[in-house]
Amino acid sequence: MWSVIVKKKNVWHQKKPSSNSQDIQLPQYFRSARELAFFLLEEYRTRDQFVSDSLHRWDHRIELSSQDRRLAMEISIGVIRRQLTLDTLIEHQLTRPREKVEPSLWTLLQIGVYQLVMLDQIPDHAAVSETVELAGKLKRVRWKKMVNAILRSMSRQLIEEIAITPQANAIPLSYERYRCFASDYFDDPETNFSRYVSRAFSFPETLVSDWFTRYGVDQTLQIAQWFNQRNKLYLRVNLLKTNRESLLAELLDSGIQASLGKEPQSIRLDQAVPLESLVGFDSGKFTIQDESAIAAGNLLNPQPDETVLDLCAAPGTKTTHLAELMQNQGAIIATDVGEDRLDNIKQNTSRLGLNIVQPRLIKLYETDLPGAPFDAILVDAPCSNSGVLGKRPEARWRIDDSSINELVEIQRHLVRLALDHLKSRGRLVYSTCSFDPRENEELLKSVLNDYPGRAIVQENIHLPGSPSDGGYQGLVH
Numbered sequence: 001m002w003s004v005i006v007k008k009k010n011v012w013h014q015k016k017p018s019s020n021s022q023d024i025q026l027p028q029y030f031r032s033a034r035e036l037a038f039f040l041l042e043e044y045r046t047r048d049q050f051v052s053d054s055l056h057r058w059d060h061r062i063e064l065s066s067q068d069r070r071l072a073m074e075i076s077i078g079v080i081r082r083q084l085t086l087d088t089l090i091e092h093q094l095t096r097p098r099e100k101v102e103p104s105l106w107t108l109l110q111i112g113v114y115q116l117v118m119l120d121q122i123p124d125h126a127a128v129s130e131t132v133e134l135a136g137k138l139k140r141v142r143w144k145k146m147v148n149a150i151l152r153s154m155s156r157q158l159i160e161e162i163a164i165t166p167q168a169n170a171i172p173l174s175y176e177r178y179r180c181f182a183s184d185y186f187d188d189p190e191t192n193f194s195r196y197v198s199r200a201f202s203f204p205e206t207l208v209s210d211w212f213t214r215y216g217v218d219q220t221l222q223i224a225q226w227f228n229q230r231n232k233l234y235l236r237v238n239l240l241k242t243n244r245e246s247l248l249a250e251l252l253d254s255g256i257q258a259s260l261g262k263e264p265q266s267i268r269l270d271q272a273v274p275l276e277s278l279v280g281f282d283s284g285k286f287t288i289q290d291e292s293a294i295a296a297g298n299l300l301n302p303q304p305d306e307t308v309l310d311l312c313a314a315p316g317t318k319t320t321h322l323a324e325l326m327q328n329q330g331a332i333i334a335t336d337v338g339e340d341r342l343d344n345i346k347q348n349t350s351r352l353g354l355n356i357v358q359p360r361l362i363k364l365y366e367t368d369l370p371g372a373p374f375d376a377i378l379v380d381a382p383c384s385n386s387g388v389l390g391k392r393p394e395a396r397w398r399i400d401d402s403s404i405n406e407l408v409e410i411q412r413h414l415v416r417l418a419l420d421h422l423k424s425r426g427r428l429v430y431s432t433c434s435f436d437p438r439e440n441e442e443l444l445k446s447v448l449n450d451y452p453g454r455a456i457v458q459e460n461i462h463l464p465g466s467p468s469d470g471g472y473q474g475l476v477h
Helices: 003-010 033-047 051-057 066-081 083-093 103-118 124-137 141-157 193-202 205-227 244-253 291-300 317-325 339-352 393-397 401-420 441-448
Strands: 158-163 170-174 177-181 233-237 258-260 266-269 286-288 307-310 331-336 357-361 374-380 422-432 456-462 471-476
Touching: 033 051, 033 066, 033 103, 033 124, 051 066, 066 083, 066 103, 066 393, 083 103, 083 141, 083 193, 103 124, 103 141, 124 141, 141 158, 170 193, 170 205, 193 205, 233 244, 233 291, 244 258, 244 266, 286 317, 291 317, 291 374, 291 422, 291 456, 291 471, 307 317, 317 331, 317 339, 317 357, 317 374, 331 339, 339 357, 374 401, 401 422, 401 441, 441 456, 441 471
Parallel strands: 307 331, 307 374, 331 357, 374 422
Antiparallel strands: 158 177, 170 177, 233 266, 233 286, 258 266, 422 471, 456 471
16 A cells, blocks of 8 residues: 555644644653653644654664553554543543643543553552653643542542443443443433444544444444454465464464464464564564455465566565465566655565565556556555554544545546556456445446446455454456
């Protein structure tokens, strides 16, 4: 997927930098998890920066244990993911209008409330005291009194009861597990379902209403919960170096709980483990890839000695799958719009031992493609990411009709470009990590109206949580 599109998306809802945040000096070194989380969230708020980008840029400043680093990521990603829920809870504890609270102070309150409400492993007293102490480290001593008061008020609202269904005084922690409060902070789900899910699960209400209209109550709850929890990782086995049974045996022997997935190359990890602890990664025996994404390569089914195009190839996860399916025989032209993106493709092919991939730089609105015509083409188009909102929590706040319409125009151009360079008996797979029909089946059918003789022969529509991430693939012959 083209990074230029993702970066362009960053300005669709560009937030204005807060003048007060500029007065809080970035530390030379981060020595606490909450401090790192605070500055990651401030970068997201004031500059609309992805947390992963800020983390990479500051890596040399971070002096934290792996445990504290994980806590910083849990807090920062969690606050972004659940910000509408946190905002609702904080607003109910305030004695002043929200606009009277400094934006950076609001970030600190979000961090504190997230620990209290969402993280069972952190005692309430620690969540309160550590957040109050952080105000002092930030040289905002005057914030301490308010932070302490709000967090203690929130702590008193927590009750031991755990509900199994949505209700006005509860937010979801996992499937059929809702944390309850002493007060009703949310709409009654029986009378205003979309608004309840929007605030209790933390999604734009227009997005929830769209899901509810298309899928009903139960499926909407499943989708929303899927995006708010840590889900299983999948490995795509490199069948040129090993097979599923052998790699699964290696994982089990090393103490990793795993099982076979439904795709012919997939293994599901049944526990959360650091990537570096997995046997076989450095030797190229597998790639981390969700099953809904693995399905794209399997649907295209490229054959040895074919000439194949991966039109939006970086970082190369699907490209390398195509090469493995081709038994590293033939040619794959892997195009993208940035040199740094092409470097990622080269790194992935090198690790996996693949040499048939030829990275090529093209322009955003290209009209000619190197190596054409092609036997098979994969168009893994830039999209709203609506099917992977758990992995990309920032994306949920960027989805609106305007952004969808802009993406559809780019997607339409890419499909036409690919069809114009496909052999007469060639095949094409159009793929996105969205499950919005406007970006998928509606768009593909609309384009094919201008290409008599081309038709959709198979579609994969992946709904989030059934059983993996959401997405779409359409096979055209």
